[in-house]
Amino acid sequence: MRKRGRPIEYDAQTALAAARDVFWATGFSASSLDALSEATGMNRPSLAGAFGDKEALYIATLEQYRDQGAAAMKETLSGARPLARELALLYASAIDLYLASKDAARGCLMIGTASVEAVSRPAVRNVLSQGLAEFNAIIEERLRKAVRDGEIGKDTDPAALAQIASAVLHSLAVRARAGDPRKSLERLARTAVGLICP
Amino acid sequence: MRKRGRPIEYDAQTALAAARDVFWATGFSASSLDALSEATGMNRPSLAGAFGDKEALYIATLEQYRDQGAAAMKETLSGARPLARELALLYASAIDLYLASKDAARGCLMIGTASVEAVSRPAVRNVLSQGLAEFNAIIEERLRKAVRDGEIGKDTDPAALAQIASAVLHSLAVRARAGDPRKSLERLARTAVGLICP
DNA sequence: AAATATATATGCGAAGCAGTACAAAATCAA
DNA sequence: TTGATTTTGTACTGCTTCGCATATATATTT
Numbered sequence: 543m544r545k546r547g548r549p550i551e552y553d554a555q556t557a558l559a560a561a562r563d564v565f566w567a568t569g570f571s572a573s574s575l576d577a578l579s580e581a582t583g584m585n586r587p588s589l590a591g592a593f594g595d596k597e598a599l600y601i602a603t604l605e606q607y608r609d610q611g612a613a614a615m616k617e618t619l620s621g622a623r624p625l626a627r628e629l630a631l632l633y634a635s636a637i638d639l640y641l642a643s644k645d646a647a648r649g650c651l652m653i654g655t656a657s658v659e660a661v662s663r664p665a666v667r668n669v670l671s672q673g674l675a676e677f678n679a680i681i682e683e684r685l686r687k688a689v690r691d692g693e694i695g696k697d698t699d700p701a702a703l704a705q706i707a708s709a710v711l712h713s714l715a716v717r718a719r720a721g722d723p724r725k726s727l728e729r730l731a732r733t734a735v736g737l738i739c740p
Numbered sequence: 741m742r743k744r745g746r747p748i749e750y751d752a753q754t755a756l757a758a759a760r761d762v763f764w765a766t767g768f769s770a771s772s773l774d775a776l777s778e779a780t781g782m783n784r785p786s787l788a789g790a791f792g793d794k795e796a797l798y799i800a801t802l803e804q805y806r807d808q809g810a811a812a813m814k815e816t817l818s819g820a821r822p823l824a825r826e827l828a829l830l831y832a833s834a835i836d837l838y839l840a841s842k843d844a845a846r847g848c849l850m851i852g853t854a855s856v857e858a859v860s861r862p863a864v865r866n867v868l869s870q871g872l873a874e875f876n877a878i879i880e881e882r883l884r885k886a887v888r889d890g891e892i893g894k895d896t897d898p899a900a901l902a903q904i905a906s907a908v909l910h911s912l913a914v915r916a917r918a919g920d921p922r923k924s925l926e927r928l929a930r931t932a933v934g935l936i937c938p
Numbered sequence: 939a940a941a942t943a944t945a946t947a948t949g950c951g952a953a954g955c956a957g958t959a960c961a962a963a964a965t966c967a968a
Numbered sequence: 969t970t971g972a973t974t975t976t977g978t979a980c981t982g983c984t985t986c987g988c989a990t991a992t993a994t995a996t997t998t
Contacts, residue, residue: 547944571769713907745974
């Protein structure tokens with residue numbers, strides 16, 4: 543039995559992805575509801591009805607991004623391949639994502655745009671914090687397995703090393719948005735893999 | 741002989757520092773000229789006359805921040821002390837700076853606020869890019885000296901290792917703004933020093 | 939078919955914003 | 969003292985923004 547009333551014409555996930563692209567390019571504050579409305583194909587009242595105000599919409603895009611990113615990361619770091627290979631794949635796909643735009647490189651949505659708002663908007667800070675923590679935890683879990691399996695030294699501290707691996711990810715995001723060329727990012731990734739998997 | 745006309749009542753460097761604090765807390769787009777005017781004690785026409793439009797003012801604050809940061813960094817990495825000690829000092833002062841605010845931690849001005857604007861504002865992207873490159877170059881120079889002096893292995897690549905050391909700095913900036921506690925940042929710094937100076 | 943429920947479309951109004959024109963004030967030169 | 973020069977203060981204009989109020993469209997329920 544369908545819901546009463548006029549059926550919705552938009553798909554929430556699709557609209558969220560379109561809004562995400564706007565935020566990704568111009569950040570939260572510089573993204574107007576008009577621009578978001580045009581990108582999603584939803585007019586402003588529909589946007590408000592579906593997601594609430596601009597901050598709520600932004601947070602929804604961040605959560606979608608975080609969840610998709612975490613899922614992709616778990617797949618890459620599944621443990622099916624050697625650690626060094628999986629880490630290299632992780633960084634390679636991050637670089638691809640960060641440089642994907644046809645215009646200027648957009649880096650990471652969370653690091654590139656949520657960081658600014660995090661200071662004055664606690665809700666954004668929470669999503670950012672949880673996002674970073676989640677990504678870090680996935681890496682740490684993989685490193686823990688690597689220690690168990692003897693891929694890296696038994697005396698290494700997975701939590702500490704995960705912080706380093708995450709730091710490289712953060713740096714890739716920042717550098718990409720600053721306009722660093724792909725070669726430079728790839729070099730950092732290569733060095734990092736070598737350092738983490740000696 | 742003094743300049744003709746009514747004397748200036750503001751000090752450009754002081755005003756720039758005040759404007760910087762506003763941008764640091766709320767970012768470029770969310771900082772209104774009214775807020776900047778109030779913080780600097782200069783009214784809007786004076787601001788415009790002294791620095792140009794909002795973007796020009798923002799870039800001036802970024803450049804001031806970058807120059808002061810580079811100077812402090814060169815002093816810390818002077819080479820007067822062992823590499824491990826100087827690196828630890830570098831990270832410690834970065835953490836202090838990133839957590840200095842009484843309100844929510846502000847991280848690094850460039851990474852935290854210029855990253856967002858970098859995509860749509862080439863002038864900002866240039867300052868950010870040059871800033872990151874300059875900080876990286878100072879670290880690289882110190883590592884080069886460390887190789888010469890035998891502080892680290894003769895076979896290490898200073899440029900590659902500098903990218904890693906910079907990445908830790910970037911990560912500290914991001915994590916600080918995301919609300920990471922000091923302990924967590926200090927742990928990352930400790931691990932990084934241990935990894936870079938084995 | 940009528941009533942009801944939900945979604946979409948248009949448009950209005952209050953507020954905020956950036957940049958600037960113009961007048962007032964303060965100093966120097968003659 | 970008078971005029972020139974530069975900074976400061978006020979106020980204005982044109983624009984954007986957000987949120988909401990109202991009207992319209994499309995479905996289900998009775």
